[in-house]
Structure formats: structure tokens, C-alpha cells
Amino acid sequence: xxxxxxxxxxxxxxxxxxxxxxxxxxxxxxxxxxxxxxxxxxxxxxxxxxxxxxxxxxxxxxxxxxxxxxxxxxxxxxxx
Numbered sequence: 041x042x043x044x045x046x047x048x049x050x051x052x053x054x055x056x057x058x059x060x061x062x063x064x065x066x067x068x069x070x071x072x073x074x075x076x077x078x079x080x081x082x083x084x085x086x087x088x089x090x091x092x093x094x095x096x097x098x099x100x101x102x103x104x105x106x107x108x109x110x111x112x113x114x115x116x117x118x119x120x
Contacts (some may be wrong), residue, residue: 056079056112057075058112059111059112060074061074062108063108063109063110065104065108070110074092074094074112075094076089078090086105087106088103088104089105089106089109090095090103091104091109091111
């Protein structure tokens with residue numbers, strides 16, 4: 041198991057205000073610059089996450105499940 045496998049784990053704990061990346065449903069790439077704005081529970085008991093752009097006020101009108109959202113990677117700023 042690699043560090044990336046651990047990072048991609050669906051067993052995540054996210055709360056409102058956490059910086060996250062969301063998975064693009066068209067090409068599978070990850071997009072950064074989002075924060076958790078709301079967390080709900082589905083009828084099946086799964087967590088549903090709502091996000092907004094970090095610089096925006098309004099939520100994106102789409103929810104995400106744990107397999108389409110992950111904590112944002114920290115920038116590697118080793119030179120500072």
C-alpha cells in the first residue's frame with residue numbers, strides 16, 4: 041500500500057470549513073479550491089457534503105459523497 045492509497049481512502053472525516061478537492065465526474069481529475077459548507081446524512085446513512093469555492097458565498101448546487109471528495113493536499117513549500 042502506498043501513501044497515495046492511504047490518501048485516497050474513502051474513510052475520511054470532514055467538517056464545515058475544511059479545505060477539500062472534488063472529483064470531476066467527467067474525467068476523474070481532482071479540482072482544488074473548495075471548502076465544506078454543509079454536511080448532511082442521506083436516507084442510507086451516508087454523509088453528503090456540500091461545498092463552495094473558498095472565495096464565494098454561495099454553495100454549489102450539487103452534493104458530493106465520500107468517494108468524490110477528499111481533504112485538500114497541503115502545498116509542499118520546502119523552500120520556505
